[in-house]
């Protein structure tokens with residue numbers, strides 16, 4: 001084969017290769033990076049289940065309470081807004097996580113860790129009245145704050161409807 005054919009062939013190969021690389025590189029970066037972050041985030045946010053509970057059992061008169069509100073779209077939506085932004089002193093999601101699995105931004109190295117609401121093994125044993133009592137009064141010895149001065153009863157029941165909805169996803 002004459003020399004120039006080899007050189008020409010190599011040059012064409014190189015051009016083809018670099019045009020491929022140039023064309024694909026930005027796409028690859030776009031495709032790989034968000035995935036990478038998503039996978040990493042997923043690994044970080046998947047909660048522990050079953051999880052130890054460090055919270056006391058509510059008094060009997062609370063345990064008997066049932067949620068007076070129906071799980072309508074509107075009630076669940078209101079609970080969601082409280083959970084992700086409106087609840088004072090701190091929005092619940094900052095500890096319990098956007099997806100309710102107990103891995104919010106403030107939860108890192110929190111001991112005991114916030115409750116993972118996506119864990120059926122633990123949540124199915126907790127009556128509504130227990131959740132109500134804790135949201136209202138907080139859980140002594142843990143970071144769970146009391147909300148009796150910042151949330152009214154209706155808001156607490158709306159939050160409970162929303163918390164229960166994490167199990168369905």
Ligand code: HEC
Nearest residue numbers: 053054055087090092095112113114115131134142143144
């Ligand atoms: C500063 C962090 C933090 C914030 C903010 C927070 N929680 Fe908690 N929460 C915790 C911790 C910690 C626990 C205790 C986990 C345990 O018992 O081991 C807990 C427990 C709970 C429990 C479980 C009670 C039980 O009997 O197991 C419920 C329900 C709950 N939180 C609801 C909420 C709601 C609703 C909000 C917002 C209005 C909220 N939390 C805000 C940290 C937080």
